[in-house]
Amino acid sequence: xxxxxxxxxxxxxxxxxxxxxxxxxxxxxxxxxxxxxxxxxxxxxxxxxxxxxxxxxxxxxxxxxxxxxxxxxxxxxxxxxxxxxxxxxxxxxxxxxxxxxxxxxxxxxxxxxxxxxxxxxxxxxxxxxxxxxx
Numbered sequence: 473x474x475x476x477x478x479x480x481x482x483x484x485x486x487x488x489x490x491x492x493x494x495x496x497x498x499x500x501x502x503x504x505x506x507x508x509x510x511x512x513x514x515x516x517x518x519x520x521x522x523x524x525x526x527x528x529x530x531x532x533x534x535x536x537x538x539x540x541x542x543x544x545x546x547x548x549x550x551x552x553x554x555x556x557x558x559x560x561x562x563x564x565x566x567x568x569x570x571x572x573x574x575x576x577x578x579x580x581x582x583x584x585x586x587x588x589x590x591x592x593x594x595x596x597x598x599x600x601x602x603x604x605x606x
Contacts, residue, residue: 473529474529475498475530475531476508476521476530476531477494478509478510478517478531478534479491479511480571481510481535482512483536483538483580485581486536486581486584487534487536489592490572490584491508492586492590493584493586493591493592494593494596495596497597497600501596501600509524515552517535517556517571518556521533521567525559525565530566530599530603531565531568532568532570533568533569533570534571535572536572536580537571537573538574538576538580553571566599570595
């Protein structure tokens with residue numbers, strides 16, 4: 473099984489922790505054919521997955537969107553989540569949603585922590601369960 477992990481590195485510390493959590497879990501479960509692609513922001517993730525949809529068996533989308541003072545957070549969060557869900561349904565391929573949508577940086581760091589409940593690890597476990605059920 474080939475898995476592509478697409479990572480928004482806008483918040484590098486958060487993204488690196490999410491990526492580490494995903495990779496550790498995938499390797500622990502014997503998934504070794506991994507390709508990692510980096511993008512500048514979460515908005516670009518659906519496009520990169522769309523361009524690579526036929527090359528991989530599953531995808532993991534990782535990143536972080538933090539609420540600011542404008543409505544930008546809502547538009548980006550909605551566009552990315554809707555885009556990924558539509559791609560998954562149309563392609564019939566699993567796409568793990570590991571994009572944190574947080575009110576502040578403290579929340580994001582907590583959800584991405586390697587020493588706590590790492591969302592990257594959770595998403596990898598979800599993808600693994602889907603792939604094993606095939």
